Amino acid sequence: MTFEELYHIHKDLVFNLALQYVQNTQDAEEIAQDVFLTVYNKLNTFQQKASPRTWIYRITVNKSLDYIRAKKRNKRSPFLHMVRFDNEKTQVTPVEFNHPGVAMEQQEAIASIFDGINKLSENQKTALLLLKIEHLTKEEVGEVLGISPKAVESLFIRAKKNLKLILKQDEGNS
Amino acid sequence: MTALDQLSKIKKVPAPEGMYDAILAKVALPHVISWKRAGVAAALLIGLAITEFYLLDMTKSETELSQLEELLPSSINRLYYE
Numbered sequence: 083m084t085f086e087e088l089y090h091i092h093k094d095l096v097f098n099l100a101l102q103y104v105q106n107t108q109d110a111e112e113i114a115q116d117v118f119l120t121v122y123n124k125l126n127t128f129q130q131k132a133s134p135r136t137w138i139y140r141i142t143v144n145k146s147l148d149y150i151r152a153k154k155r156n157k158r159s160p161f162l163h164m165v166r167f168d169n170e171k172t173q174v175t176p177v178e179f180n181h182p183g184v185a186m187e188q189q190e191a192i193a194s195i196f197d198g199i200n201k202l203s204e205n206q207k208t209a210l211l212l213l214k215i216e217h218l219t220k221e222e223v224g225e226v227l228g229i230s231p232k233a234v235e236s237l238f239i240r241a242k243k244n245l246k247l248i249l250k251q252d253e254g255n256s
Numbered sequence: 257m258t259a260l261d262q263l264s265k266i267k268k269v270p271a272p273e274g275m276y277d278a279i280l281a282k283v284a285l286p287h288v289i290s291w292k293r294a295g296v297a298a299a300l301l302i303g304l305a306i307t308e309f310y311l312l313d314m315t316k317s318e319t320e321l322s323q324l325e326e327l328l329p330s331s332i333n334r335l336y337y338e
Contacts, residue, residue, distance in 0.1 A: 086276075089276055089279070093271040093275065094269075096271070097269070097270075097272070097275075098268050098269060101269070107272070111271075111272050111275060115275060115278055115279050115282060118275075118279045119279060119282050119283065122283055182269045183267040183268060184266055184267075185265075185267075188262065188265070191262060192266070195262060195263060198259070210263075214263045214264055215263055215264065215266055217264070242260065246259075
């Protein structure tokens with residue numbers, strides 16, 4: 083399969099998953115571009131052990147998490163952020179919730195749910211996003227994360243429990 | 257409606273137009289960057305050489321010069337003594 087074919091088949095999948103991680107179109111597009119750059123560079127070494135879809139899902143998850151980590155690092159050290167110019171993806175500016183997949187009347191409610199999701203651990207967040215928004219099966223999520231379907235289920239249960247607690251706590255604070 | 261029910265109502269959106277072109281531009285970018293880096297390195301070396309040959313030896317004492325020479329790359333030192 084050529085790069086162009088892979089791009090056209092998976093562009094929406096990549097963009098939407100990145101969007102679930104960062105909840106704004108600007109950052110999601112940057113992540114999606116980075117994902118396809120990696121696909122372009124590694125296409126020759128890609129072994130058909132996993133399907134291209136699973137492979138691209140895995141790259142998107144990793145790139146999204148890397149992007150969020152870089153963003154957190156830059157928030158902690160604004161000076162370093164100013165002087166670093168070696169990597170475009172580290173040049174992050176704070177942006178608001180801007181998710182085009184969410185209906186106008188639900189924006190506020192879903193933004194607060196995502197606030198809670200963003201406080202979960204990386205693995206729990208990934209399991210929740212892939213199962214509940216991307217509608218992948220436990221087996222597929224297991225393949226993407228490199229864990230068993232049973233481990234996915236336990237991650238999801240913990241994610242659900244923690245999210246409930248976080249949302250309750252946030253509700254109490256407001 | 258629970259939080260998870262609300263999440264499953266999120267709609268899929270199409271990827272932005274023009275993303276493919278932006279990716280292809282990024283694919284070509286590393287070459288541009290490496291040319292830029294080579295240009296900056298060459299300009300720095302030329303600047304260093306000019307400073308060494310035309311300015312430092314007119315204003316600094318012998319001791320200061322020898323201290324500075326230790327800091328300069330050995331290739332420039334060799335050029336100086338030739």
